[in-house]
Amino acid sequence: MKIRQLLSNFSYTIFSNFVTLGVSTILILIVPKLIGIKAYGYWQLYMFYTSYAGVLAFGWIDDIYLRFGGWQYDELDKTLFHSQFLMILMSQLVISFFVFIYSLFNSDANMKFIFQMFAICLVLYNMRVFILYVLQDTNRIREYALINSIGRVIYFILAIVILLVGVRKYKPLIIADLIGRTTALFFGIYAIRDIVFLKLSTFYWSFYEAWLNISVGIKLLVANFAGLLIIGVVRYGIQMFWGVSVFGKVSLTLNISNLLMTFISAISLVLYPVLRRMSRQKAKNIYLDIREILMIVLFFGMFLYYPIDYLLPIWLPKYQDSLVYMALLFPMCIYQGKFELLVNTFLKTFRYEKALLNINLISLLISVVVTAFNVFFIHNLTVLMFSIILILWVQSSLGEFYLTKQLNISILGDIFLETVIVISFMLSGWLLTFPQNIAGYGFTFCFYVWIKRRKIGKGINYLKLNIGKQAQ
Structure with a gap:
């Protein structure tokens, strides 16, 4: 088995x-x-x-x-x-x-x-x-x-x-x-x-057991709470300044942009107990292989944006003014997916809850400052939507920098390449119409696959040999 x-x-x-x-x-x-x-x-x-x-x-x-x-x-x-x-x-x-x-x-x-x-x-x-x-x-x-x-x-x-x-x-x-x-x-x-x-x-x-769970789990709780608040602060700012109706419209766009996270959550919940049974060294070795496969899946999933972007304004014309932000928000799945499956799962596996807490608190602080500045001074919903991706990029990058430092590997080049692809997607979605936008992103995606073709094959073979051995 x-x-x-x-x-x-x-x-x-x-x-x-x-x-x-x-x-x-x-x-x-x-x-x-x-x-x-x-x-x-x-x-x-x-x-x-x-x-x-x-x-x-x-x-x-x-x-x-x-x-x-x-x-x-x-x-x-x-x-x-x-x-x-x-x-x-x-x-x-x-x-x-x-x-x-x-x-x-x-x-x-x-x-x-x-x-x-x-x-x-x-x-x-x-x-x-x-x-x-x-x-x-x-x-x-x-x-x-x-x-x-x-x-x-x-x-x-x-x-x-x-x-x-x-x-x-x-x-x-x-x-x-x-x-x-x-x-x-x-x-x-x-x-x-x-x-x-x-x-x-x-x-x-069992008060001792309760205290033991709370005293250790509070770090993970605060880390998770801070992680939720990173986007929650922005949404709360929208509700307070722009009202319940705009909050509902933006929530619709956020929900659509976040659909791909369903599959990422499925993988992470299976991966965690498997990683806990692995030796620390083997879990380190498997990180890069999971990362290569994950990024291909996430970038391929971004193609869902184009039929959604075309059909949804026809189906929900009352929400058309908020659906335009989907080009900016759809890359949420890239950074949230990477953080959830890679950073979150591996930090929990290695019991680095304190590091996870610090990463999320720094990201939350940035979210509070950016949202407050926008709500009280700029009053621009477009800038606030773009700031969501910026904050998630910071959270994901900080998490990966810390984790890969512990693993003694470097992914700076990968993060730079992925950032270029995300910017390409956002610009083509915001500035171009169909079919120019899908052609532009399609070319960028193919270029990425060509660069990563050997590492992807190696990663699939390594996962077959090593993760399967840990499944019980």
């Missing part, structure tokens, strides 16, 4: 993420068409807030992910995990209660509703993450994929039914999302039922 098991895990995660991608794509195309710009803005605001729900676990769950990556499920101390599960659940219920109380003091009825739904969501979200981390760490990828998919499928079915019966409000869509999350949580609880449903007498207050 070597390379076959690894490919099986990839197939489960890719299918799961393909389902998520399909649901997200259809909802991205249909919902803004039907519910109106302001309602869509509130729906996106709820989705925006829920992306930060994990912060309210305060690193408790994150360290479980770090410490037990690569373990076998039967090796886990079930009594300890049972106690941790119940303690985390109690903490989330308390926090949810205070969020709900906070919502009652909000004079805006829409914001009050959003915060109340967020209070429910954070419990569902964090308990599901606990389960998913246990499954991912112990390489139970099939169950992971099922739980990851089922909630989105239920949400999708309910959302479509809501829209088909003529409902054009955002609140039922949020309730549908919560029903989907609840369903996924129940499936997750069943998957680890021998942890959740132990006798009550086996529970004990």
